[in-house]
Amino acid sequence: MQTYDLIIVGGGMTGIALAAGLADSGLSIALVEAADQPPHWQEDKLDIRVSALSEASRQLLEKVGAWQPMQALRVNPYQGMRVWDSEGTAEVVFDASEAGVLDLGYLVENSVTQLGLLAAVKDQQNLDWHLGEFSMELSEPLDKTGSRELKLSSGKVLQAALIVGADGARSRLREWAGFKTREWDYNHHALVTSVRTERSHGNAAWQRFHSTGPLAFLPMNLQGDDHWCSIVWSTSPEKASELMELNEKDFNQQLTQAFEGRLGQVELSEDRQIFPLRQRHAVEYIQPGLALIGDAAHTIHPLAGQGVNLGFMDVVALTEVLQQAAGGKQSLGSLAVLQKYQQRRKMDNLAMMALMESFKRLFETQALPVLLLRNLGMKLVNSSTRIKRGMIARALGLKQLA
Ligand SMILES: Cc1cc2nc3c(=O)[nH]c(=O)nc-3n(C[C@H](O)[C@H](O)[C@H](O)COP(=O)(O)OP(=O)(O)OC[C@H]3O[C@@H](n4cnc5c(N)ncnc54)[C@H](O)[C@@H]3O)c2cc1C
Known part of the structure; x- marks a missing residue:
């Protein structure tokens, strides 16, 4: 039995970030991970799992020492975003300079974020890994x-x-x-891949809303080539299965068409x-311990x-709560301590989930009045720098912009 x-x-990504955030806490930490190898990453090929990271996430990753090693691999800052409705003419264009920020976010392969975090905790004294x-x-x-107590597959018991x-x-x-959960199926499957396009993406993220779901082209740079995009195509499960069955030529054609050929032809696509x-x-994030x-x-x-x-x-909030508890010699697992974490995170997470759900429903609706209002709304948003700055601040994870 080992006690921590x-x-x-x-x-x-979140588990290692929490360990990294507690490097100077004086707490003894065990990290249990099912995989026995670090993620595989290639310089000349994109990992198809990519996440758009916000400025607030970048600040966390910088603070724990992961950002620099991530930049040494591949980080793609982007300055523009174009969002449009397949059923109309409205389009919203976001630009970093209009909001007074350098970047709207960072597109990063999940493997790069994990490798950056692993580099940050490599010599961490208070951390024991239980890999595989x-x-x-x-x-x-x-x-x-x-x-x-927690029993591991090797028979080890940790407490x-x-x-x-x-x-x-x-x-x-x-x-x-x-723990109880509230959950429902979006009735969407996300098909992900990476593609090379005829035209440069211009460091902008592009998203077209179809009634069956959004299609995103996310700008990536592969060895200096800015014609690469990571694709997230959310659609019905049936359509997603059909797309999986297509040969590369037909898939590229359908993708080009679904995207109105805004970046020219899709020339190459990787595994899907x-x-x-x-x-x-x-419903609750915490229980005693x-x-x-x-x-x-x-x-x-x-x-x-x-x-x-x-x-x-969540990591930022829990790190601060645990550091305070450790400093005040409080038990880390007591509800009095953990409730502070839950209070800080639950409403915020719920609000973002509700917002995403309303976006999804809004763009699914085909009824003419909703369609007209949607287009009008997008035009209004596009003409208002104030509204766009508010939306950008939210997406960056910042309360407000300078
Ligand atoms: C198509 C798609 C696109 C996305 N795009 C974005 C985006 O642009 N921006 C964004 O912010 N988010 C995005 N996300 C969400 C993002 O990928 C997830 O939120 C993120 O990967 C969750 O990280 P995590 O560390 O919480 O969990 P995970 O990444 O799932 O990690 C869990 C870890 O636990 C290990 N594990 C599991 N069970 C056990 C066990 N019993 N014992 C030991 N170890 C175990 C696993 O091996 C794994 O390493 C996207 C998701 C999808 C599906």
């Missing part, structure tokens, strides 16, 4: 403070005052502890992968690229 102050289950280990069994609380579930959307920890999309939110962060606590439609950004904000 904190066990983190899941060494994805599944968490297998969670005990009931051992005492009033909620301290628990800690607090166990954090950062084990992703299908969190086993959430299930074993009986499909992700069924589900909205999920844990347990807390959920990232996708273990909430999953959201990728249409505004907010999933891991919300997860990183």
